[in-house]
Amino acid sequence: MFKNIPKYFKIALLSGLAVYASSAKAQNAAQYVNPFIGASTSAADAGVYHGLGKTFPGATTPYGMVQVSPNTITGGDNGSGYSYEHTSIEGFAFTQMSGIGWFGDMGNFLVMPTTGKLKTSSGKRENPDAGYRSSYDKKSEKASAGYYSxxxxxxxxKAEMTAAPHSGMLRFTFPQNKQSRIQIDLARRVGGTSTLQYVRVVDDHTIEGWMKCTPDGGGWGNGDGHADYTVYFYAQFSKPIKNYGVWSANIPEGQSRKREDVESEKYQDMIAHSAILPGVKEKQGKHLGFYTEFETKANEQVLLKSGISYISIAGAKNNLLTEIKGWNFDALHQKAINLWDNALAKIDIKGGTTEQKTVFYTALYHTMIDPRIISDVDGKYPGGDGKAHYTDKFKKRTVFSGWDVFRSQMPLQTIINPSLVNDLVNSMVTLADQKQKGYFERWELLNAYTGCMLGNPMTSVLADAYAKGIRNYNVNKAYDLAVGSVEKFGNGDRGYAPGSIGIAQTLEYAYNEWCVAQLAHWLHHPADERKYMARSMSYKNIYDKDKGWFRPKDEKGKWVAWPDSGRMTQWYGTFETxxxxxxxFVPQDVRGMVQLMGGKQKVIADLNNLFDKTxxxxxxxxxxNHANEPVHHVPFLYNRLGMPWLTQKWTRAICRRAYKNSVEGLVGNEDVGQMSAWYVLAASGLHPVCPGDTRQxxxxxxxxxxxxxLDLAYATGKSFTIVAKGNSADNVYIQSAKLNGKSYNKCYLDYKDIAAGGVLELTMGATPNKLWGIN
Structure with a gap:
């Protein structure tokens, strides 16, 4: 029965069957998912250029390769390809990124149902009638877990879409029309364009081909992110392909194809005047589209389904034929719901309002989009060397927004999805090996070493995983890469990072060097442990006692001029802060930080000021600024300062004020699961200050x-439960606690207490108990 299925798929299948068997007892959490939460890129609504959540509302499955979603915009800082306030849709793509800033990528294989005259360019939001994009009825727009219409x-x-892990299906309900159509823009890419495409008509229901996306076509960071990938597709239509063809734009040799060029009137005019080539069965070109036309009766449904792969057309075909065997859209939609119910059942909540449940389960949903699978159903995956590889030991994953997700997203997964963390470490280790790099990438996208953001966040993920017993990868090679990372990007013997973002870099690097020191200790490398533990104290070297705060230094070790607004100055030695x-951000040495800053009382007063003026x-x-990651651990510092009731006060306030069931429900970019993971952990009553330290x-x-x-492959207990007796909007303070029935007076747990399973029982009240949790 399982003869040709990789081992990890067998395990996943058996696990899924076990979950399905108990689903009658499980909460149907998918009903609470609202994919519109955060689905706006609007800088105007956010009040800052970063915009809002930047999530997408389309259909996907847990950590799936495919996301079938509406796209309203191709260019600009619109990484999800969609923004709720936009009034027209240019099509429905099969790949999307979630919650990212910078100039986005993916948005490939853009499908659009149209009628009347064929148009070959999408047109612009300012002039939608010039292209194939369409205005839409906002009241008709619906999104739920695994579905959009x-x-x-x-x-x-009417356009409807649903998804399987490696494939997706669209159902279009047409009006009566003699010239109805499904058209596919093969060149389309969120942050620019694919630079070369190929399409072939296989039979009277099927097309196949590929889209090559290189840095020359913009994409991630408008090419600066080095994204270089090929999307292969195998697509079938429910209505026979009879009147079909290809359009091909004449892109001159040497024409620049970066984001701003693709957005230009000149380029858009070239696309609008593409050559239309009826009956062409096979074509390769720089800007291609495919169309099939047909007559439709009123309310006639025409469907399209496609598998995708980052390996080959054969891989895309196998993905599709394995996952979607017929044309039953509703059955596929129900399978997607079941997948989400099973995934979201990792955390079961009781109590709270419907609004709070919606916020919670949508947040959990958003943590289950990335790092997504990139391996095909047969276990083949694209390697960093550009070759196809095979493994049955792990699932190859991609989209590692390291600087964001090491703080909450990956620590959350160590509890509820430790195998995913193990997959990620394997994926990053093998990537470095295949690319012959001696260090981890900090922000990986489709095998690219993009160099985005700062620090060495994979050292944190690795240290946290190893500390928690997640170790099914080449530990020695992972350690060598961690060392290579901090040697290539670190404070080094100089003891600080000079330059315009020297505060941020020095502090981040010091923490990363602490992570490597921890690994060195566990793996018995005493010389490395001493070396990197000493470097982890580098944060002290940029603290100016005269100014009473951190201050950047130049290459010669001199202080950079102190601005008039002092430490309140945006971008003074920092990045986006x-x-x-x-x-x-000195999570590895909070006690030392407090001493450096003048002692506990001074630090508490300063923290109170930080929160009171928010x-x-x-x-x-x-x-x-909860909209940006560097402060995400700060509310929990009160626990370390002997005032845990203030951690309780402020985390409840943040959960209430920064997360809502609305499009504006995320105060900043979702950042590939990080913003939502913070909520899931904090709303559950747990959060780390320092990943790599098992204290929660x-x-x-x-x-x-x-x-x-819990996962019995990594934990000894079946589940860990937190009970809050007498909990309410007013009763936010912990009065007392019991762990497995015994009185408990610490404001933290060790990870091993969670992994062992059991019950933490909290008694809540309206006023702080200033005697609890201060030991």
Missing amino acids: VLLNDYHV NPYQQGW PENMMWNDYY EITSPVFDKITMK
Whole structure:
């Protein structure tokens, strides 16, 4: 029965059957998912150029390769390809990124149902009638876990979509029309264009081909992210292909194809005047599209399904034929719901309002999009050397937004999805090996070493995984890569990082060097342990006692001029922050940081000021800026300062003020699961200050009861439950606690306490108990 299926797929299948067998007892959590939460890139609504959540509302499955989603925009800082306030849709793509800033990527294989005259360019939002994009009925737009639908006004077509892990299906309900059509823009890419495409008609229902996406075509960081990948597709239509063809734009040799060029009037005019080639069965070109036309009766449904692969057309075909055997859209949709119910059942909550449940399960949903699988159903995956590889030991994963997700997203997964963390380490180790690099990439996208953001976040993920017993990878090679990372990017013998973002870099590098010191200790490399533990104290070298805060130094070791607004100055030695926000990032040595800053009482007063001056809506600001990651551990510092009731107060306030069931429900970019993972952990009553240290801070849960299911391959217990007795909007303070029935007076747990399974029982009240948790 399982003869030709890789081992990890057998395990996943058996696990899925076990979950399915108990699904009658499990909560149907998928019903609470609202994919519109955060689905806006609007800088105007956010009040800052970073925009809002930047999530996508389309259909996907847990960590799936495919996301079938509406796209409203191709260019600009719109990484998800969609923004809720846009009034027209240019098509429905099969790949999307979630919650990212910078100039995005993916958005490949853009499908659009149309009627009437064929148009070969999407047109612009400012002039939608010039292209094939369509206005849509906002009231008709629906999104849920594994499903999206909308009514396209211009064509009177209802578009519905659902997904499987490696494939997707679209169902279009057409009006009566003699010239209805499905057209596919093969060149389309969110942050630019694919640079070369190929399409072939296989039979009267099937096409296949590929789209090559290189840095020359913009994409991630407008090419600066070095994304270089090929998407292969194998697509079938429910209605026979009879009247079909290809359009091909004449892109001159030497024409620049970066994002700004693709957006230009000149380039758009070239696309709009593409040659239309009826009946062409096979074509390769620089800007291709495919169309098939047919007559439709009123309310006639025409479907398209496609598998994709990053390996080959054969891989795409196998992915499709394995996952979607017929044309039953509703059955496929139900399978997607089941996958989400099973995945979201990792955490079961009791209590809370419907609004709070929606926020929680949508947040958990958003943590289950990346790092997505990139291996095909047969276990083959694209390697960093550009070759196909095979493994049955792990699932190859991609989209590692390291600087964001090491803080909450990956620590969350160590509890509820440790095999995913193991997959990620394997994926990053093999990537470095195949690319012959001696260090980990900090922000990986489709095998690219993109160089995005700063620090060495994979050292944190590795240290945290190893500390928690997640070790099914080449440990020695992983360690060597961690050492290589901090040697290539680190504070080094100089003891600080000079330059315009020297505060951020020095503090991040010091923490990363601490992570390597921990690994060196566990793996018995005493010389390395001493070396990197000493370097982890480098943060002290940029603290100016005269100014009472961290300050950047230049190449010669001299202080960079102190600005008039001092530590409140955005970008003064920092990245997307001010020094007041960045300066708290010394998770590896909180005690030393407090001493450096003048002692506990002074630090507490400064933290109180940080929170008290934060605006009520918690949008982008100069104080506690939850919209940006460097402060995400800060509310939990009160636990370390002997005032855990303030951790309880502020995490509950952040959960209430920064997360809502609305498009504007995320105060900043989702950042590939990080923003949502913070909520999932904090609302559950746990969060680390320092990944790599197994200490987990206890805080005030939002819900009455939270049960986390554990993986018996990594944990000894079946589940860990947190009960909050007497919990309410007013009763946010922990009065007392019991762990497995015994009185417990610490404001933290060790990870091993969670992995062992059991129950943490908290009694809640309206006023702080200043005697609990201060030991």
